[in-house]
Amino acid sequence: MGPSNIFPPSASLKYSMVVLAILFAAVLVFPEQALAKNAGITRNYKFNIKMQNVTRLCQTKSIVTVNGQFPGPRIIAREGDHLLIKVVNHVKYNMTIHWHGIRQLRSGWADGPAYITQCPIQTGHSYVYNFTVTGQRGTLFWHAHISWLRATVYGPIVILPKKHVPYPFPQPHKEVPIIFGEWWKTDTEKLISQALQTGGAPNVSDAYTINGLPGPSYNCSAKDTFKLKVKPGKTYLLRMINAALNDELFFSIANHTLTVVETDAVYVKPFKTKVVLITPGQTTNVLLKVKSKAPNANFLIAARPYATGPAAFDNTTTGGILEYEQPASSASKNRTRKLTLLKPALPRFNDTNFATKFSNQIRSLATAKFPVNVPKKVDRRFFFTVGLGLNPCPKNQTCQGPNNTMLAASINNVSFVQPNVSLLQSHFFNKSKGVYTTDFPANPPFKFNYTGTPPKNLMVNSGTKVVSLPFNCRVEVVMQDTSIIAAESHPLHLHGFNFFVVGQGFGNFDPNKDPAKFNLVDPAERNTVGVPSGGWVAIRFLADNPGVWFMHCHLEVHTSWGLKMAWLVMDGKGPKQKLQPPPSDLPKC
Ligand SMILES: *[C@@H]1O[C@H](CO)[C@@H](O)[C@H](O)[C@H]1NC(C)=O
Ligand SMILES: *[C@@H]1O[C@H](CO)[C@@H](O)[C@H](O)[C@H]1NC(C)=O
Ligand SMILES: *[C@@H]1O[C@H](CO)[C@@H](O)[C@H](O)[C@H]1NC(C)=O
Ligand SMILES: *[C@@H]1O[C@H](CO)[C@@H](O)[C@H](O)[C@H]1NC(C)=O
Ligand SMILES: *[C@@H]1O[C@H](CO)[C@@H](O)[C@H](O)[C@H]1NC(C)=O
Ligand SMILES: *[C@@H]1O[C@H](CO)[C@@H](O)[C@H](O)[C@H]1NC(C)=O
Ligand SMILES: *[C@@H]1O[C@H](CO)[C@@H](O)[C@H](O)[C@H]1NC(C)=O
Ligand SMILES: *[C@@H]1O[C@H](CO)[C@@H](O)[C@H](O)[C@H]1NC(C)=O
Ligand SMILES: *[C@@H]1O[C@H](CO)[C@@H](O)[C@H](O)[C@H]1NC(C)=O
Ligand SMILES: *[C@@H]1O[C@H](CO)[C@@H](O)[C@H](O)[C@H]1NC(C)=O
Ligand SMILES: *[C@@H]1O[C@H](CO)[C@@H](O)[C@H](O)[C@H]1NC(C)=O
Ligand SMILES: *[C@@H]1O[C@H](CO)[C@@H](O)[C@H](O)[C@H]1NC(C)=O
Numbered sequence: 001m002g003p004s005n006i007f008p009p010s011a012s013l014k015y016s017m018v019v020l021a022i023l024f025a026a027v028l029v030f031p032e033q034a035l036a037k038n039a040g041i042t043r044n045y046k047f048n049i050k051m052q053n054v055t056r057l058c059q060t061k062s063i064v065t066v067n068g069q070f071p072g073p074r075i076i077a078r079e080g081d082h083l084l085i086k087v088v089n090h091v092k093y094n095m096t097i098h099w100h101g102i103r104q105l106r107s108g109w110a111d112g113p114a115y116i117t118q119c120p121i122q123t124g125h126s127y128v129y130n131f132t133v134t135g136q137r138g139t140l141f142w143h144a145h146i147s148w149l150r151a152t153v154y155g156p157i158v159i160l161p162k163k164h165v166p167y168p169f170p171q172p173h174k175e176v177p178i179i180f181g182e183w184w185k186t187d188t189e190k191l192i193s194q195a196l197q198t199g200g201a202p203n204v205s206d207a208y209t210i211n212g213l214p215g216p217s218y219n220c221s222a223k224d225t226f227k228l229k230v231k232p233g234k235t236y237l238l239r240m241i242n243a244a245l246n247d248e249l250f251f252s253i254a255n256h257t258l259t260v261v262e263t264d265a266v267y268v269k270p271f272k273t274k275v276v277l278i279t280p281g282q283t284t285n286v287l288l289k290v291k292s293k294a295p296n297a298n299f300l301i302a303a304r305p306y307a308t309g310p311a312a313f314d315n316t317t318t319g320g321i322l323e324y325e326q327p328a329s330s331a332s333k334n335r336t337r338k339l340t341l342l343k344p345a346l347p348r349f350n351d352t353n354f355a356t357k358f359s360n361q362i363r364s365l366a367t368a369k370f371p372v373n374v375p376k377k378v379d380r381r382f383f384f385t386v387g388l389g390l391n392p393c394p395k396n397q398t399c400q401g402p403n404n405t406m407l408a409a410s411i412n413n414v415s416f417v418q419p420n421v422s423l424l425q426s427h428f429f430n431k432s433k434g435v436y437t438t439d440f441p442a443n444p445p446f447k448f449n450y451t452g453t454p455p456k457n458l459m460v461n462s463g464t465k466v467v468s469l470p471f472n473c474r475v476e477v478v479m480q481d482t483s484i485i486a487a488e489s490h491p492l493h494l495h496g497f498n499f500f501v502v503g504q505g506f507g508n509f510d511p512n513k514d515p516a517k518f519n520l521v522d523p524a525e526r527n528t529v530g531v532p533s534g535g536w537v538a539i540r541f542l543a544d545n546p547g548v549w550f551m552h553c554h555l556e557v558h559t560s561w562g563l564k565m566a567w568l569v570m571d572g573k574g575p576k577q578k579l580q581p582p583p584s585d586l587p588k589c
């Protein structure tokens, strides 16, 4: 029996996150069947995809939700558990759900990106996502993986360590998810479909949210503010998730220091910081040790963007409030007194220096219990340019991209064209002809000064191309930002694997000098990494998971423009090295 059956649906959406935060402590004493020490249990969840009216920023809007909740329900499991999540689609949109960061060992059919590993779940249909959480513990999240529906369809995944296995840091008093989102007053499905027709950039969002709530900096939103009530002297584990569509975020709590202990469900060497940078697709666990005595103040919890491109961005700030439980005596005496609200200092919107320093601090634990399995040798090397580009305007139309073009984005100048059947099915049933080709280029079509003056012709090529890899191939990918249209940070997300961030730098990657500086000792292990604006990042992974694995920018607007590709990992020879056949309820196109 899964937690979904135990946690009652919360009556009030507005308070649901607060309620969940309180219930969260109960998870740690959650009754489980007595089973062999390492055998996981099966947890069942039901996700009814349905419309729900939600009011934010003084406007009521009908949004797509899971079970009417916004943000959606929390998935809780322990390392080793099996998950069966039945998704039933009651809305007019096609739907898929992605379990972001879950490795999906040999269970690629449950990964979720539309037309990559499955056809969408159509209106009135359902699909059971069936997978096991193997070798992972920490915070991840789930979200819709079709069009822009993840704007409102997202929620946390909390993976606790196996029973009786402690964290490699002090046990927190409480654990609290902090999930960032992005809110538009307008219908986001209309927004992106119009933008893709006109070729222009879609309008930026109207607000950011913390656990679905914009907070006091927005018009008529003071009542929609996330509150974190703390007991003096205690330590809290904040499970932070950036589920925003298009914006990397700086996060800080006034007058408090945070200790980063985990990123993308991998423990890291703890380090202290006032500010956290979190890109869309990343998750970060931090310990918050609060002051030992309740101060006479409240503290703003704030997040606002890190933005590097020239494009317009939502430059607003979302806020929550950290409140101390006051001692009973003072509370009664001072009940009516309004505490001052202290505000944190956040880096400037374009503070790339901070971004670089922050990401360099993230290091794997590299202990006997949590070793770093970074490939020391490499079988296949790839050099990928990532960035924007243009498509010509169709005849008879005027377009809103620069000089009457359409904005596009690409990897190695290939702008990915979404097929109309799923790549994984086409691969499994040997029906790739006319769906995809395996000639995705290992290098850009021509060399230029990637971060200098762009070439004259900015037009992209288009195609549905993948890279085919043998099982257990050791892969290195250098991702190089380009200044085409403009240099910009791109958070690249890889499905099906964690990778190791072995190096990064500014300007053009130098294949002769830079590899000597790679960190093969304690590199960060994660599923999403920011390609530095005007720079490069080098990652390595072991292709030990057969299937078709999407890799894309987690800024949804760039994905929509084609900044995506897929890796096709072949079966290995061993019996446990093969992709399983598809489940019988796999949706059809
Ligand atoms: C949302 O509000 C509209 C207009 O008031 C109403 O017609 C509709 O039934 C509501 N939808 C839901 C799911 O409550
Ligand atoms: C889930 O997948 C496992 C492994 O493939 C399989 O044994 C099991 O029967 C599946 N469960 C359901 C309910 O489909
Ligand atoms: C985008 O914003 C402009 C200016 O605020 C507005 O006129 C337009 O209607 C918006 N477009 C959409 C699709 O919401
Ligand atoms: C703020 O909301 C009020 C309604 O509560 C509205 O009258 C006012 O125009 C709004 N202001 C802005 C700047 O949107
Ligand atoms: C907040 O921090 C400032 C600067 O460090 C300090 O002067 C002030 O006393 C702090 N206030 C509280 C209530 O902790
Ligand atoms: C946000 O952007 C708007 C429009 O570009 C600008 O007027 C405003 O000053 C900016 N606000 C902040 C806090 O930078
Ligand atoms: C109660 O409020 C008064 C006046 O603001 C302040 O001087 C006093 O320190 C407060 N007492 C406590 C226990 O915080
Ligand atoms: C950041 O923005 C400020 C003002 O908006 C500008 O003066 C500065 O040059 C920018 N810094 C970088 C590194 O782009
Ligand atoms: C393009 O415009 C011409 C003349 O206005 C018209 O005859 C033709 O049908 C249009 N073609 C398309 C594809 O809209
Ligand atoms: C648009 O055209 C102008 C004039 O030909 C040129 O200077 C500019 O670089 C072009 N912009 C883009 C993004 O191609
Ligand atoms: C590339 O362009 C940058 C920025 O204009 C410049 O500083 C750098 O020297 C150029 N590199 C090469 C190899 O030309
Ligand atoms: C939903 O998915 C099916 C199968 O791929 C497709 O035929 C249909 O056009 C899609 N509907 C919408 C509204 O996108």
Ligand SMILES: [Cu+2]
Pocket: 489, 490, 491, 553, 554, 555, 558, 559, 563
């Ligand atoms: Cu991007």
